[in-house]
């Protein structure tokens with residue numbers, strides 16, 4: 001969204017004024033075409049616009065090619081060590097390759113990859129993470145070492161006359177991720193792939209990613225986002241979507257809820273979860289904020305800035321306010337239907 005340059009990944013634009021692209025990575029065995037394709041499809045249906053697949057050895061090339069042919073989203077080949085795998089992946093239909101020049105080895109091998117990438121118009125992602133800092137920068141403060149390592153890789157591609165670049169700098173630490181990306185973004189015009197690496201299991205990943213990526217996005221840094229969570233990658237996509245919606249960088253439904261207090265008349269937490277569940281993944285054309293508030297004393301006032309407020313009233317009923325104006329009072333069992341009706345109306349207005 002914020003870089004000077006734009007790259008095209010199989011028709012998906014990354015960078016410039018384009019919306020931030022959500023991506024994830026398969027964790028199935030690439031050689032298992034059916035399983036991997038199924039996961040690619042699930043990722044796509046959850047909101048991933050680009051999916052990365054590991055190509056580990058030459059045995060993965062043929063299956064990768066098959067997966068590319070049937071995939072409905074552009075695929076990125078993730079390559080380590082063997083430059084020939086990058087070349088073969090491009091020829092098999094990869095829309096982008098992610099390489100680590102540090103483990104590819106010589107400049108000659110990089111040159112070979114660049115030659116084919118140019119021929120096929122395929123962008124290359126390079127960059128660094130906590131585990132791939134170049135030796136010559138190991139004495140620098142870590143954020144600088146990460147940024148300089150990535151910059152070195154960018155310069156290597158530029159030296160070969162290659163500018164179709166996406167760059168990433170990932171740390172396991174949220175602040176380090178922020179500072180390193182901020183430092184590097186001032187030096188190069190290429191789109192940034194942002195992520196906190198090895199962010200851990202779900203709860204930890206939510207905190208680290210919100211802190212590290214949220215701070216970058218608020219500062220207009222980041223063009224494509226991959227959230228790292230151990231386990232099912234679908235959750236990476238869902239969390240990326242929620243983060244972008246929460247920051248106003250993606251159109252969607254936001255559910256806010258009061259913290260509850262002694263005045264609470266309804267089960268705010270339960271209802272908020274219910275509303276979230278109802279609206280999960282709902283594609284909307286306009287941003288909508290739904291507030292779930294516990295009482296009529298402060299509820300309507302506190303929810304004035306929301307499009308829809310569901311406010312607890314006596315006898316487990318709830319009043320619905322639209323932009324702060326009373327719309328009506330309903331039984332809990334009627335809320336779902338009313339909410340959908342109102343959302344449809346807002347979308348069509």
Ligand code: SF4
Nearest residue numbers: 258261264294295298
């Ligand atoms: S909306 Fe009502 S119940 Fe919720 S925190 Fe405010 S005063 Fe308490």
